[in-house]
Amino acid sequence: MTRLSAGEKPPQFILFSFDGVGVSENWDLFLETAEQSDARFSALMTGLYFLTDDNKHEYQGPRHAPGESSLAFGGTRVEVIEQIEYLNRTWYGGHEMGTHYVGHFCAGTRYPGRDWSTEDWDHELTQFFRLMTDWRELNNIRTGPDLAFGPEVVKGGRTQCLEGGMGELFPALGRHNMTWDSSKAAQKAGVYWPTKVGSIWEFPVPYVWSPPLQAQQTALDYNFWVSVNGGHDRRADSARIAKVVTGTYDYMFTRAFEGNRAPLVIANHLNDWNGNAFNPPTVRFMADKCAMAEVVCATYQDVIAWMELQDPAVLQQWTSRAPVAVDATR
Structure with a gap:
């Protein structure tokens, strides 16, 4: 945890979170991948x-x-x-x-x-x-x-x-x-910095452009599933779902990393939906991106602590930047 100097870029935070966290092989997989890639995530208990x-x-x-x-x-x-x-x-x-x-x-x-x-x-x-x-x-x-x-x-x-x-x-x-x-689906398109509403920091689930779908998409695994095949368990669609997840996450990351450096919320479940179509591409995304320089795979509390440490004027230069991953061009 360090304070940014004027003109210095923030780390690219990625916030992996998992709804429900029931016992499964996917839980083992993310624990092992996080350990190997120096990632921290948020386990949301049911x-x-x-x-x-x-x-x-x-x-x-x-x-x-x-x-x-x-x-x-x-x-x-x-x-x-x-x-x-x-x-x-x-x-x-x-x-x-x-x-x-x-x-x-x-x-x-x-x-x-x-x-x-x-x-x-x-x-x-x-x-x-x-x-x-x-x-x-x-x-x-x-x-x-x-x-x-x-x-x-x-x-x-x-x-x-x-x-x-x-x-x-x-x-x-x-x-x-x-x-x-x-908990909130983003009120505007793109990836942007969290805001504080009263005493609560709100980290919206991004609503972004998805290159594979050629459409705007709420970036939550269940919502991807509905967009691809209506949420039906069709194993023949698993490869396409994986490409949609990978292509959307990569696009979100690239736009944020090269642009406003807003924390990237990756909202996921450990469920074996559609032949476990969602977890393997998310694991690969974690393994690939969390090992990169200038990338920190952190928790919500980590990011809040980091933001509250910063000089407000320096941080505001970043938080006021326009959303990214809004459409095919920005």
Whole structure:
């Protein structure tokens, strides 16, 4: 962490984050790749995975019945312990732990996150932190390791399906001493610097030009999937999906690195969607770019700390620059 001199370029930050982080071979793959390429990422935990299926009634989402959710819970006691082991491994690897909340109530379900009030988000976060701290007692688990970190390390996250308004969500984040969010699809095209809304730094999911698609695209793996084939599991499309992901990420990176140096948000899941079409190209992007000079693959808290260290006038010369990766020419 150093202060920029006048005329000095910022590092090109890349912010890899993973929604949900359930146990999978892809989690191993990113942990190993990050270690090899000196990268740090943000693991956004789903509260459901702290509860066994038998104890799902211990969670109650806003205006939902106890034990109701849109995703599966943590499975057996053995599976919950394995989840804790992976979370610890991630923490000890130097990565950031954030939240992906709990029930995953998206549009199409009864009372989805887009309709929640500040009190609803506050309730959901209270539920998340209770599951995180009390998972042993709630599941009557006496074996395996303790969770290696506490709620105080969780400073931000991403809501389910990018839902929830800033006016409702951000006050709840503040009540829980959180400082950042990466839930909003960008309000304007391109890659640009994060902004502070009240006490919360907002890192939007980029909406950029995608050369392979020849169209504007929200740069989230699920959204790529919908754009390519409507979100259908067609293995024949896997190679094309990989080319879309690689081509879009490379374009975003080149424009930012050569232009405004805005932090690059890479929003991803560990899911094996469409024959695991998304994770291998994202792993290759991590391995290729994080090893480059002037590139720092960091966490949201890292970037906030770096920005707050800078001379405001020097930093403003960069943060005021126009978005890049807006279209085929800029």
